Amino acid sequence: MYDLTMTFCRIQEFYESPLKQVRGKRISLLELMALYAKKYRGSFTYPIDWAGFNVPGPVISKLYDNEIADFNDYDGVIKEIHDKIINETGNSNYYLIGSNSDKHTIAHEVCHALYFLDKEYRKKTKVILKKLNKSVYKKAASVLYDLGYCKAVIDDELQAYLSTEFYTLKEKTKLNKRELANLTDVVLEFKNNFKDYKKRIKI
Numbered sequence: 001m002y003d004l005t006m007t008f009c010r011i012q013e014f015y016e017s018p019l020k021q022v023r024g025k026r027i028s029l030l031e032l033m034a035l036y037a038k039k040y041r042g043s044f045t046y047p048i049d050w051a052g053f054n055v056p057g058p059v060i061s062k063l064y065d066n067e068i069a070d071f072n073d074y075d076g077v078i079k080e081i082h083d084k085i086i087n088e089t090g091n092s093n094y095y096l097i098g099s100n101s102d103k104h105t106i107a108h109e110v111c112h113a114l115y116f117l118d119k120e121y122r123k124k125t126k127v128i129l130k131k132l133n134k135s136v137y138k139k140a141a142s143v144l145y146d147l148g149y150c151k152a153v154i155d156d157e158l159q160a161y162l163s164t165e166f167y168t169l170k171e172k173t174k175l176n177k178r179e180l181a182n183l184t185d186v187v188l189e190f191k192n193n194f195k196d197y198k199k200r201i202k203i
Contacts (some may be wrong), residue, residue: 001047001053001100002047003074003078004049004053004098004100005046005047005053006046006047006074007077007078007098008030008050008053008055008064008078008098009029009032009074010074010075010078010182011055011056011059011060011063011064011078012019012050012053012055013036013060014026014063015031015055015056016117016149016150016152016153018039018145018149018150019035019036020149021035021037022023022035022036022086022187023150024070026063026066026068028069028070029051029070029072030070030148033046040148047181049148050101051099051102051105052098052099052105052108052109053095053096053097053098053099054095054096054097054098054109054112054113055095055096055097055107055200056093056094056095056096056116057082057085057091057092057093057094057095057096057185058092058093060078060082060092060096061086061092063084064078064079079104080083081096082096084192092109093113093117094117095113095116095117095133097109097110097112097113104164104165105165106133107163107164107194107198108160108161108163108165109160109166110198110201111159111164111194112156112160114194114197115154115156118197121193121197124193125159125163125190125193126155128159128186128189128190129155129159129162129186131157131182131185131186131189132158132182132183132186133179134181135177135179136173136179136182136183136186137158139173139174139175139179140158140161140162140173140183141154142168142173143168143172143173144157144158144161144169146172162186162190163190163191163193163194164194166183166187166190170183
């Protein structure tokens with residue numbers, strides 16, 4: 001897991017870090033680690049904070065198509081995978097995911113891939129998400145911000161969590177009976193939606 005997290009660390013944070021000094025910036029890995037440690041508990045806890053990763057191919061192209069001053073072995077793994085896909089397909093419009101062996105984490109990352117690659121899936125999840133009461137949406141989003149997600153990916157994260165790991169949000173959110181009923185209805189709809197797509201995918 002240490003190697004998995006460090007392999008994805010630079011590209012994942014380049015894609016969606018909540019830190020403005022990191023997201024979309026071509027900074028060194030040491031600088032990234034220091035900024036992350038400063039933000040979270042004073043230590044670089046990235047390898048134990050995250051279990052799954054997801055990055056769009058075009059974002060990988062944006063980072064690795066140009067020289068990186070402190071390119072390392074972990075970058076080499078991502079670059080090798082990226083180059084192989086581009087050489088075989090000629091297309092950067094793919095989605096790269098990495099995960100531990102937990103089936104819920106894997107399913108969560110697959111939801112992100114579907115959201116990026118499948119227009120029909122993305123459209124359906126947006127319709128379902130609108131059924132979430134504003135107060136519930138706000139509370140759930142607040143939990144995700146605390147977990148380290150940036151605003152730009154909140155809807156994508158909500159559809160993934162509500163489709164596969166809703167208990168993560170439920171356990172950290174105080175909801176009244178009306179809000180809980182609303183969340184339950186929306187979660188069931190998300191789960192049924194993902195179930196239809198999951199049948200077509202070998203996980």
